[in-house]
Amino acid sequence: MHVVVLAGGVGAARFLTGLLEVVAPEDVTAIVNTGDDTIFHGLRVSPDLDTVTYTLAGAINPETGWGLVGESWHVMDGLRRYESAGALTWFNLGDRDLATHLFRTDRLRRGAKLSEVTDAIRRAWNVGVRLLPMTDDRVATSVRTADGVLGFQEYFVRRHHDVAVTEVILDGIASSCPAPGVLAAIAAADAIVVAPSNPLVSIGPVLAVPGVRAAIEARRSIVCAVSPIIAGAALKGPADRMLVELGHEASALGVARLYASLCSTLVIDDADAALAPSIEAAGVHAVVTDTIMAHPGVGASLAIACLAACGVRL
């Protein structure tokens, strides 16, 4: 039995943790967004891949949901010395986290593919889940705002996503190819789960890699999504505002409409139970359960509900 999860960062990592309480890691493949990837200080940083890796390794910083627990910040302190000379200091790279970026950058510079480096990194952290970048090609998400086009991290971190978005731009997406194993994993999956990540800038880029959306739609009957919007809001990040800014409804119904062509079931939170009939009317089966993975056991029961929706009984 094999489960494929389309993943962004924090929400997806949390979902995967619950899934691994009920499914063996070798039975799971995560296809992870790389649109957030950025070069800082000449280093290739892959935030969603690292957040998933570190979380599944039990090494994530639980306060932030990114970077490593128990981190030190000596290099960042050193960089602040050069701030007046132009050093970039608004994106925080911890001392141990830097080792990942140094290793990744060196391997890529010597010709390795991102998928190969990602596999080496997750194995080094003893993560059993197969982690696939959505593509080995360079794709860069940026957003058009009233202040111009901002790189994703510029928008998300430097500006604290405090500016309205009028367009999501995926540089390089048209010429990108699914990473090795991505289409095969989708074709062979017994269940495919769209994790509760940002539909527009985390899941969207994954679906936009040529061939991926069609491959998922071809398996629609065994695809379910977990709504990242609960009672009209995102648990973390700008997904609710971005949905409205880009013409969608910031609700589980809005998500159902966005995902209707690719998933037969949308798992929504108890708080949105009243939306179930309208989600069904939109052609998507609604499963109502606790989706806020706030305490032990919820992640596992959410995963079981998703697998059951895909026809997989454990």
Ligand code: FO1
């Ligand atoms: N997010 C922040 O809000 N501030 C940061 O300084 C920051 C640093 C950072 C370093 C490495 C990394 O893998 C992620 C980091 N993030 C930071 C989170 C990152 O912006 C988000 O995880 C995604 O790009 C959005 O999903």
